Amino acid sequence: MMLRACWRLAVAVVFLGAALGQSTGGAAFGPLLLSSNPFSGSTNVSQILSYDPLSGGFLGVFAAGASLSQAQGIAYGPDGNLYVASGSKGKILKFDGKTGAALPDFASVTEPLGLAFGPDKNLYVVTNQPDGVRKFSGIDGHSMGAATGIPEGALKGAFAIAFRSEE
Secondary structure, three states, X not given: OHHHHHEEEEXXXXXXXXXXXXXXXXXXXXXXXXXXXXXXXXXXOOEEEEEOOOOOOEEEEEEEOOOOOOEEEEEEOOOOOEEEEEOOOOEEEEEOOOOOOXXXXXXXXXXXXXXXXXXOOOEEEXXXXXXXXXXXXXXXXXXXXXXXXXXXXXXXXXXXXXXXXXX
């Protein structure tokens, strides 16, 4: 399929307005952000694309750059900034949540896939490593080691993570 050969959309989707507190048509959502990995020749540079959630219309590129390679998971942090797992770079990248401007890298992690902020406001990253899920300080990105309580190898093949609200 031609579309499949040209674009691979990552599994992560984030609503920008949820972090910004905007309202669109009565819903508390702004633009829909999608992580995309265009493959053309040997280039593998990702972009975070913005779409109108009501019309589906393309709004533009929210974030891009050479450091944004093989974007896997994306999530808004409690600070309102956008965090992106860059698989080939082995980093968690940080972007301004309103403008998409690149901020200093947040953390380094081998083969990051999905990510989510937990109720403790720390960042949890699913990796393709035997320990499965790594935990990082939500304040400064320092590694807090493997997430406890998950047997080694139990998450083989996992690529996404989410937390359920207890409210």
